[in-house]
Amino acid sequence: MKIIHTIQELREWRKTVSNVAFVPTMGNLHEGHLALVKRAKQEAQYVVVSIFVNRLQFGQGEDFDKYPRTLEQDAVKLRDAEVAVIFAPDERELYPNVAQNYQVEPPHLQNELCGAFRPNHFRGVATVVTKLFNIVQPDVACFGKKDYQQLTIIQGMVADLNSPIRIIPVDTGRAADGLALSSRNQYLSEAERTEAPRLYRVLRDMVAKVASGNHDYVAHERAARQELETHGWVVDYVEIREQGSLKVARLGDKQLVALAAARLGGTRLIDNIEFDAA
Numbered sequence: 001m002k003i004i005h006t007i008q009e010l011r012e013w014r015k016t017v018s019n020v021a022f023v024p025t026m027g028n029l030h031e032g033h034l035a036l037v038k039r040a041k042q043e044a045q046y047v048v049v050s051i052f053v054n055r056l057q058f059g060q061g062e063d064f065d066k067y068p069r070t071l072e073q074d075a076v077k078l079r080d081a082e083v084a085v086i087f088a089p090d091e092r093e094l095y096p097n098v099a100q101n102y103q104v105e106p107p108h109l110q111n112e113l114c115g116a117f118r119p120n121h122f123r124g125v126a127t128v129v130t131k132l133f134n135i136v137q138p139d140v141a142c143f144g145k146k147d148y149q150q151l152t153i154i155q156g157m158v159a160d161l162n163s164p165i166r167i168i169p170v171d172t173g174r175a176a177d178g179l180a181l182s183s184r185n186q187y188l189s190e191a192e193r194t195e196a197p198r199l200y201r202v203l204r205d206m207v208a209k210v211a212s213g214n215h216d217y218v219a220h221e222r223a224a225r226q227e228l229e230t231h232g233w234v235v236d237y238v239e240i241r242e243q244g245s246l247k248v249a250r251l252g253d254k255q256l257v258a259l260a261a262a263r264l265g266g267t268r269l270i271d272n273i274e275f276d277a278a
């Protein structure tokens with residue numbers, strides 16, 4: 001396994017191989033990331049994993065500075081997973097002019113759901129992912145469904161801009177109690193960690209209500225929000241939307257997704273469940 005820090009070296013390596021799958025990450029890898037790598041290995045002969053904490057997608061007061069940088073431990077995991085290359089550029093390598101004058105502007109969806117609470121976040125994601133795609137030039141790229149809105153925006157970007165990259169959505173990895181795996185889980189106190197799986201439970205309850213034939217989505221959203229707030233969460237949103245477009249769900253939509261983002265103490269958690277309307 002090579003650890004490459006410069007764009008030039010990555011490009012040199014890329015000329016020597018075909019059939020590349022790509023997993024972009026910000027490092028601090030857990031089982032969820034390794035599931036992406038495993039899937040990537042099924043798709044192509046060579047897997048490249050990028051590790052880059054992208055300042056552009058963090059807002060003021062978010063955890064850019066305290067985001068764990070753990071390259072050494074990550075490299076051990078990725079070597080065991082038989083990854084071909086780790087691409088770990090520093091900020092000067094990826095943003096040499098500091099100001100990234102040209103950025104990728106996603107459509108209005110970037111201002112909804114998580115975007116309503118994290119201004120410019122998805123512009124930062126779309127910009128860095130485009131840069132990484134241009135550098136790595138993968139045939140396929142794997143993205144986790146946990147970041148559902150990110151996945152939707154990247155799928156839309158690749159389709160609209162005719163990028164020759166196949167995007168592979170990978171199911172969310174979960175702890176035994178249902179909590180979605182996330183690098184941010186490590187910020188939770190013991191009590192918060194016990195409480196955290198409620199986020200997944202309220203989403204499951206919403207799905208169960210729809211499955212039983214109750215299509216009053218707004219009432220389900222309100223009940224879920226109330227349940228979380230009663231247990232100390234600060235809720236950004238709990239919503240049922242249409243899969244794919246992420247438009248607000250309407251009666252008659254067949255494929256839906258229940259999504260939530262809420263803060264427990266200082267930690268913001270997100271989760272979602274795809275489901276078919278009964």
Ligand code: PAF
Binds near residue numbers: 026057128
């Ligand atoms: O999902 C993430 O870890 C990041 O948003 C990504 C896709 C690596 C871009 O920085």
